Amino acid sequence: MARPQSLAEVAQIARTHTADFAMALDEFADEFYLDHGNKPAQQARLDAVPETIGDPRMDAWIGAVGEHFAQRWGLRVPPWTQRKEHFALEQPVFSPDSRALRGVLLVESPPAFRSRLLFTRAEPLKRARFPTGVRPASVALEWPEAAPGSGSST
Numbered sequence: 001m002a003r004p005q006s007l008a009e010v011a012q013i014a015r016t017h018t019a020d021f022a023m024a025l026d027e028f029a030d031e032f033y034l035d036h037g038n039k040p041a042q043q044a045r046l047d048a049v050p051e052t053i054g055d056p057r058m059d060a061w062i063g064a065v066g067e068h069f070a071q072r073w074g075l076r077v078p079p080w081t082q083r084k085e086h087f088a089l090e091q092p093v094f095s096p097d098s099r100a101l102r103g104v105l106l107v108e109s110p111p112a113f114r115s116r117l118l119f120t121r122a123e124p125l126k127r128a129r130f131p132t133g134v135r136p137a138s139v140a141l142e143w144p145e146a147a148p149g150s151g152s153s154t
Contacts, residue, residue, distance in 0.1 A: 011050035036131035056088040060116040067112035
């Protein structure tokens, strides 16, 4: 099977082989990153309108990836990412699904994921092909200074 060249192709793969969704999404991210610096090519990968999959979790991921990649890499957010099908989750989904990490994921999740009840790391699509020389997203957690008389010492 050839690597998906657009999110529309990722959705097509997921519609026929749901077990291949994560791999197809990873391979799409690799292709997207190979076009780093070529904004028209990256935009074309996002603009093709995917059919909905019918699985709220996968549809939410497709919408989140389209919106996030556009925002992250300075592209135009495709209008299809705002379809109601891409916001149909009724319960939050944490990725990775670790109770111990939930607080971190709530803070780090990029807006495109958070708005869809998907909670993940600050750079959810970081792969080996992530462009070199580009600083990965991070979330700085700054703690307030202890109030005088609170008993904390620094």
